[in-house]
Amino acid sequence: MTLTSPAPLHSRIGVLPGDGIGPEVTREAVRVLERVAKHADLQLTFTEGMLGGCAIEQTGTPLPAETWELCKNSDALLVGAVGGEKWDSLPAEKNPGLGGLLRLRRELDLFANLRPGLSYLPELSPLRDVNIDILLVREAVGGLYFSPERGRGVQDGVETAWDTMHYTAEQVRRIGIVACRLASERGGRLASVDKANVLESSKLWREVMREVVADFPHLEVEHLYVDNCAMQLVHRPNDFDVIVTENLFGDVLSDEIAGIVGSLGLLPSGSLRTDKFGLYEPVHGAAPDIAGLGKANPSAAILSAAMLLRHSLDRPEDAAVIEQAVTTVLQRGIRTADLANGDIAPVSTSAFGDAVLAELDDQY
Amino acid sequence: MTLTSPAPLHSRIGVLPGDGIGPEVTREAVRVLERVAKHADLQLTFTEGMLGGCAIEQTGTPLPAETWELCKNSDALLVGAVGGEKWDSLPAEKNPGLGGLLRLRRELDLFANLRPGLSYLPELSPLRDVNIDILLVREAVGGLYFSPERGRGVQDGVETAWDTMHYTAEQVRRIGIVACRLASERGGRLASVDKANVLESSKLWREVMREVVADFPHLEVEHLYVDNCAMQLVHRPNDFDVIVTENLFGDVLSDEIAGIVGSLGLLPSGSLRTDKFGLYEPVHGAAPDIAGLGKANPSAAILSAAMLLRHSLDRPEDAAVIEQAVTTVLQRGIRTADLANGDIAPVSTSAFGDAVLAELDDQY
Ligand SMILES: [Mg+2]
Ligand SMILES: [Mg+2]
Incomplete structure (x- = not known):
């Protein structure tokens, strides 16, 4: 195996849905990856882990040992969102953000944060x-x-x-x-x-x-x-x-x-290191106020999954198909509540996902 | 005299036109202040000094002792712009920017930099x-x-x-x-x-x-x-x-x-300290490529003069009259080359100043 070998045919995706709307948008992103795998002859296995507030509730820590193991045994990670008012007052190391997601990024040495900005709409x-x-x-x-x-103190009485x-x-x-x-x-x-x-x-x-x-x-x-x-x-x-x-x-x-x-609802991101391992997540937060209501926009999560294909799995063409499918669906006026204006009746998170899947079926 | 006494009827303005287009835009700003003084019963004296490249040419230093004296004996300063390729390679302390204007701001402890952003056009x-x-x-x-x-060095071999x-x-x-x-x-x-x-x-x-x-x-x-x-x-x-x-x-x-x-050509700025003393200058630079051609837009310099009236001389109403005059002239389509588009024949720096003076005459 050389350094420039293509990604293995079988790739292990660690899925960390997190808190708030994280699980519902991540679900759509996973469905999209599964559909692409079917069409594009990719073998993907998805293993779920806990990160953030949900992990605190179950295990007392935002980044449990099992999650850590999962990350080390994955080729790429798909993250939803972490955090919520409930855990805001926890000290840094116990906090869903600082002690969970940021610690993960730092300890995995994900030094290259990629933020694409595209005029989808x-x-x-x-x-x-x-x-x-x-x-x-x-x-x-x-x-x-x-x-x-860094620090804080009194220097010369000031x-x-x-x-x-x-x-x-x-x-x-x-x-x-x-x-x-x-x-x-x-x-x-x-x-x-x-x-x-x-x-x-x-x-x-x-x-x-x-x-x-x-x-x-x-x-x-x-x-x-x-x-x-x-x-x-x-x-x-x-x-x-x-x-x-x-x-x-x-x-x-x-x-x-x-x-x-x-729109924050359209922005994916990736965090890479040199060996192609990466963590992919929407830029938006956990939005606990709309969690579980099927109102969340899964575009950013789906586009993060596309980045995962491009940057960690050497599959730029499949990434482009996903991006094109999301664009087509949005431009056709199929939109979640955040992007629906007066003229457009909003669709649910999963209905948006369905529309992207149908578009993928057309494009492959 | 109490701390809240109004500015004295007689105010001393130090004028430091500087380099490039600095002198020509500052000239229009001074004309505007003179006209306002006439209409609004203000006594202003203007004393010119050298700052930046022109000072280097004449005295060998970007901030000569006479300029320093002038600043200390002024109630406010009006600056044009400093710098040019000729002096770019000079070391920091001899440089028109760092050794001239920035040193002046720092040594006068002008800690509050004011940058208004207004939709004139x-x-x-x-x-x-x-x-x-x-x-x-x-x-x-x-x-x-x-x-x-701050520094640079090799730490642990790195x-x-x-x-x-x-x-x-x-x-x-x-x-x-x-x-x-x-x-x-x-x-x-x-x-x-x-x-x-x-x-x-x-x-x-x-x-x-x-x-x-x-x-x-x-x-x-x-x-x-x-x-x-x-x-x-x-x-x-x-x-x-x-x-x-x-x-x-x-x-x-x-x-x-x-x-x-x-447009940078419309942006004034001020640098204040607590006692109302201030330095006022356009945000744009010296633009040596168009210096002396009568093409420069004096709006930013004139609007800087308005800021001087507002913030150092307690004359907000007169400042507003100038700002309104500049707006009216611009909106009427009287514009220098930087803002003239296909339909508008550009006017010269001094013609723009003339239009502002005429508008002031109307408004007082
Ligand atoms: Mg940020
Ligand atoms: Mg700047």
């Missing part, structure tokens, strides 16, 4: 003339959010608090390589975003990125300051292809892109 | 249905951009770089008070932006802001995470009034707002 965007297909690649286990030095934006050349290099590879498979354009005119960590970022892109001479590369990028995203969103940036900058810019797309 | 915005009147208040002398601890986001309670308090006062004078709504779910410095920011706003019970206050704010600015820009945030977040969000307004 341009009319949802607050912008005129939008037709974006952006892939934001965010460094997700370093930078200001994982300060090695109440003070601090965090550290810290990067090593290797951290920048590995995310840079991921971004360059992705740009090579897509539109061939890469924007690397930093604040190299002010920050030491950004100066290192830019130096290393210049080295990394030298190995991808076919790419069209620009280096942007983060403030300028925030402006350009509004000004000329259609021009961007892949954007790569550090953790905090990526957090802000990915949400700006979400605003440009116009 | 809604059709310029990439967004539909935009009608914004946002005042972003950015902490400008602390945070990640003024790291007390090339590493780091910056520190550092705040004291007092730094947060003083910018919070400025923002609350401004919100009280405007729409009565304040959004304080931080990342208190992750950062220690943001936790301090939110705690202190909660204390500060308690003294302004009439304000409608929301606390937003910076990523969410970046999304909301695209999603519901018209809902914002005053936004207050730390240095880096403010840098990014203010440029996002600039993108929403749709």
Whole structure:
């Protein structure tokens, strides 16, 4: 077996539905993967595990040992959503988010957070003339959010608090390589975003990125300051292809892109490392207020499943079929309550899933 | 004389036109202030000084001692723009930006950077249905951009770089008070932006802001995470009034707002401290490629002069007259080349100024 061998014919998917609307949207995503497997001659096994609040209820911890085992024995993970008011006041390590999902991402070293922004329904965007297909690649286990030095205290009699934006050349290099590879498979354009005119960590970022892109001479590369990028995203969103940036900058810019797309219900995400193992999940939260009512939009979960096929199972064509099916269904006016407007009667979560399955049957 | 006495009838304006298009746009701003002074019974004296590249040429330093004296003997400063390729490679302390303008802002302790975003010409915005009147208040002398601890080196054999986001309670308090006062004078709504779910410095920011706003019970206050704010600015820009945030977040969000307004040529700014002394300047740069051609848009400089009247000279009504005059002229289709489209023949910098002066004559 060589390093570039295709994914094995038989792939193990760990499914962690989580809390709130997590289970109902994940169910549709699994149905979609099963249908694709049938059509595309893929062998997938799905094993469910507990993560987040539901795991706390059953086992007392948001990330039980069995879930941890499941993750290590899977080729990719499909996550729903975690959290809810009930567990909000728990300390960090016992919390569905920090102690569950974020810990999982960090301990699995899923350093490359992928946030695609696509104009599935341009009319949802607050912008005129939008037709974006952006892939934001965010460094997700370093930078200001994982300060090695942070604290709070009284310095010289003054109440003070601090965090550290810290990067090593290797951290920048590995995310840079991921971004360059992705740009090579897509539109061939890469924007690397930093604040190299002010920050030491950004100066290192830019130096290393210049080295990394030298190995991808076919790419069209620009280096942007983060403030300028925030402006350009509004000004000329259609021009961007892949954007790569550090953790905090990526957090802000990915949400700006979400605003440009116009609906959180359509946004999938993936968290990868170099060996193709990845965790895929909707950007939206657990939305406990509508949980179990069949109102949730499963689009983001289904599109996350498509990302799983593309990035972890080497199945870009099948991913594209799913994405096309979701687009077709949405554009045909079959929509859950969050996207139905006055003229459209909303469909349920599972009815939306049914429509996507029917569309898949047509397309294969 | 009490602390709340109005500005003296005679105010001293230090004028630092700077480089590139700085002199030509500043000239129009001064003409506007002179005209307002005539109509509104204000006594203004204007004293010119050198800042930036022009100062390097004449004296060898971007911030000569005479300029420094002028600043200390002024009630407010009007700045054009500094910089140009010629001086780009100079070391930081000799550089028109870092060694001139930024040093001036820092040494004068101008901690409150004000960036208004207004829909003067809604059709310029990439967004539909935009009608914004946002005042972003950015902490400008602390945070990640003024790291007390920053550096570059080899740690445990690994090339590493780091910056520190550092705040004291007092730094947060003083910018919070400025923002609350401004919100009280405007729409009565304040959004304080931080990342208190992750950062220690943001936790301090939110705690202190909660204390500060308690003294302004009439304000409608929301606390937003910076990523969410970046999304909301695209999603519901018209809902914002005053936004207050730390240095880096403010840098990014203010440029996002600039993108929403749709033209850098319309954006003024001010940098204040608590005693009302302030420095006012366009957001745009020196644009050396069009310097001296009479093509530059003086709107941002003129609107900066309006901010000077409002924030340093206690003349909000006169500021509003200028803002209205600029709006009227623009909407009438009198525009410099940057904003003229196919149907409109562009006017020169001074012709635009003339139109604003004529409009002022009408309005007083
Ligand atoms: Mg975020
Ligand atoms: Mg900026």
